[in-house]
Amino acid sequence: MILRLAAILLFVLALQPKTFSKTPIKLLTESWPPYNYIENNKIKGYSTEVIRLVMKELKVKEDIQVFPGIRLRRILDKSKRSMAYSFIRTPERENLYKWIGPFGYQSIPFYKRKGSPLRINTISDAKKVGSICSRSGGLIFSKLKKLGFKNLDTSKSAKNIYQKAIRGRCDLAISETPHGYIHQMKLLKLPIDSLEETSVKATSSPLYIIATKDIPDDEIALWQKALNKVLKTKAYLEISKKYGQLKN
Numbered sequence: 647m648i649l650r651l652a653a654i655l656l657f658v659l660a661l662q663p664k665t666f667s668k669t670p671i672k673l674l675t676e677s678w679p680p681y682n683y684i685e686n687n688k689i690k691g692y693s694t695e696v697i698r699l700v701m702k703e704l705k706v707k708e709d710i711q712v713f714p715g716i717r718l719r720r721i722l723d724k725s726k727r728s729m730a731y732s733f734i735r736t737p738e739r740e741n742l743y744k745w746i747g748p749f750g751y752q753s754i755p756f757y758k759r760k761g762s763p764l765r766i767n768t769i770s771d772a773k774k775v776g777s778i779c780s781r782s783g784g785l786i787f788s789k790l791k792k793l794g795f796k797n798l799d800t801s802k803s804a805k806n807i808y809q810k811a812i813r814g815r816c817d818l819a820i821s822e823t824p825h826g827y828i829h830q831m832k833l834l835k836l837p838i839d840s841l842e843e844t845s846v847k848a849t850s851s852p853l854y855i856i857a858t859k860d861i862p863d864d865e866i867a868l869w870q871k872a873l874n875k876v877l878k879t880k881a882y883l884e885i886s887k888k889y890g891q892l893k894n
């Protein structure tokens with residue numbers, strides 16, 4: 647009888663939902679409008695709003711910290727119990743982290759100055775221009791270098807990249823998604839059509855939350871379950887519409 651009761655107790659405990667570790671998670675992101683950015687000392691953006699819905703569902707209240715992209719990855723790689731968003735899943739990153747998502751979509755095209763006669767229909771076309779303004783680090787820079795681009799004119803900020811392209815100091819510019827580009831033009835108080843989007847994209851892929859590998863799989867599963875639930879809610883639909891669904 648005692649053995650039977652013990653077996654029943656173990657079975658009941660196995661059915662109980664898993665709980666979080668008492669050690670809080672460090673939640674990080676970088677400035678990448680319109681997904682995550684600081685405005686009036688507040689962290690905003692499509693991804694930030696989605697993540698906050700997930701945190702509300704999980705009843706967790708971790709603070710979000712914003713760092714430059716390269717520094718964020720250095721911090722993440724040395725940290726424990728840390729998560730970061732919005733990340734692109736690549737073969738190089740696959741085994742470095744645990745993945746939660748996807749929860750959004752991004753694509754990053756090349757831009758040319760308004761009225762430019764350049765015809766950019768392929769990656770090869772982009773390689774042949776005199777210079778391309780791009781960031782000095784991060785995923786896009788790494789990918790372009792891997793593709794063999796030798797005409798990169800690098801800057802640390804999207805602001806410098808687009809200003810240089812508009813002034814004719816480079817033939818093409820690449821930094822943000824179309825929604826991010828619009829955001830930058832508004833910050834610069836410049837016409838949205840100052841640059842023209844080409845049909846060629848450096849990346850086109852879903853967005854994820856990444857987690858350090860010390861976080862247990864059970865806890866990762868709870869975040870994934872909460873995210874899946876959030877993506878079916880009216881609140882998420884409103885966020886998606888607010889940001890144009892971020893599918894281009």
